[in-house]
Amino acid sequence: DGGITQSPKYLFRKEGQNVTLSCEQNLNHDAMYWYRQDPGQGLRLIYYSQIVNDFQKGDIAEGYSVSREKKESFPLTVTSAQKNPTAFYLCASSPHSTGGLGANVLTFGAGSRLTVL
Amino acid sequence: KQEVTQIPAALSVPEGENLVLNCSFTDSAIYNLQWFRQDPGKGLTSLLLIQSSQREQTSGRLNASLDKSSGRSTLYIAASQPGDSATYLCAVSFPYGNNRLAFGKGNQVVVIP
Numbered sequence: 001d002g003g004i005t006q007s008p009k010y011l012f013r014k015e016g017q018n019v020t021l022s023c024e025q026n027l028n029h030d031a032m033y034w035y036r037q038d039p040g041q042g043l044r045l046i047y048y049s050q051i052v053n054d055f056q057k058g059d060i061a062e063g064y065s066v067s068r069e070k071k072e073s074f075p076l077t078v079t080s081a082q083k084n085p086t087a088f089y090l091c092a093s094s095p096h097s098t099g100g101l102g103a104n105v106l107t108f109g110a111g112s113r114l115t116v117l
Numbered sequence: 118k119q120e121v122t123q124i125p126a127a128l129s130v131p132e133g134e135n136l137v138l139n140c141s142f143t144d145s146a147i148y149n150l151q152w153f154r155q156d157p158g159k160g161l162t163s164l165l166l167i168q169s170s171q172r173e174q175t176s177g178r179l180n181a182s183l184d185k186s187s188g189r190s191t192l193y194i195a196a197s198q199p200g201d202s203a204t205y206l207c208a209v210s211f212p213y214g215n216n217r218l219a220f221g222k223g224n225q226v227v228v229i230p
Contacts, residue, residue: 043220111160
C-alpha cells in the first residue's frame, strides 16, 4: 500500500539534544512538507521541498533543519536552538506543489509526538 | 495573504442529526480545497477534495460544497454517528507565495449517543 511512514511515533528529548524525525513516502510524490501542530493553533508549516536537493523555509523554520537527498525521504531535525519543541509533528506529501489540478493535494503521515523532558 | 477560518471551533450534536461545518477563505484565487478528518493523536485523513472548477463533491454520507466567489465551503455529514466524532480541518491551495497552502484551525465535533 502506498503511503507515508513517520517514525518514531513517540520521542522524548532532553534539553540541549538534537533529534531527528523520519518521514518516508512511497507515493512517488515530488513535494514533501513538515508541519507542527499545537493545541488551539492549527497546523504551521516548518519546511517544504518541491524537488530533491531543494527545500524552503516555512513560517516557523527557526530551530529546525531538513534535508532532501532522496525523493522518498524528508527527515526533520529538531535542534537545541528550538526553545519549545514539545509538539505533534506531521509530515505530508503531494504530487507537486506548483499549480494545476494536483497542486498541494496532500497525503499525511500518522505523526510523531515529541516531548522535551 | 490567504486566511482560512472555521466556525464554530467546537460543537456537539445528538446522534442522528445532520452536521454542517463551515470553512471560509479570504482570497478566491484557489486551486482546490480539501477537507480532512483528524482523530486525537493521529494524522490527517483526506475526506474530500474539490477543485476550483467544481461546486461540490460527495462521498457516502459526506458532501462538500464550494462557493469560490464568496470564499466559502461547507462540509455536510448526514445522519451523524458517534464514530464521526473528530476534528475536521479544511485547507485551500492557492497559486502565489512560497507557502501555497493554508489550513483552518478545525471544527472539533462530538456526536452524543
